[in-house]
Amino acid sequence: RKEVEQDPGPFNVPEGATVAFNCTYSNSASQSFFWYRQDCRKEPKLLMSVYSSGNEDGRFTAQLNRASQYISLLIRDSKLSDSATYLCVVNFARNTGNQFYFGTGTSLTVIP
């Protein structure tokens, strides 16, 4: 079983649409959670951290449900520039150190 599971999409949405991505994780001891954005052949860049109380940054809202072990990302009023792959990342500590686990990514294309 994979540590982190994401729907790979692709999601093709018109400009201005609202789109939501979900991600599930298997390790209940996971401590921190992130959404990263990755453009083609580029490095991932942090979009936002995800907190238990949920958090918002402009058009982006992230939610964490520890009981069900899933995190979500909501993008409102989609822009063409939002087209990218969105990676769900989960972090927990092993006795050998701090490790990060990545979902396969969800591809989003915003259409004019």
Added chain:
Amino acid sequence: DGGITQSPKYLFRKEGQNVTLSCEQNLNHDAMYWYRQDPGQGLRLIYYSQIVNDFQKGDIAEGYSVSREKKESFPLTVTSAQKNPTAFYLCASSPGPYEKLFFGSGTQLSVL
């Protein structure tokens, strides 16, 4: 500006050849990581290091080797034992437990 520098951006390997990918950071982070990304797949952990002179194998360490002689540097060697090395390699660092990952710009390795 602080950050992570990976070089080269593109690298070509001949059959039976070892090649080394460079990763340098000036963020004063203790933890450093190497990931491999294949098309349509998530990032997979090759090796990680929590402290100088110590490193741990990740999920796909076979055919790779690393060293951590300095806090700033974490080079990755792709050995001839790695039979399918073509991939996008990403180096990352983190300031501490449960903190976010910072990425270098990546190295695309291809086989001639």
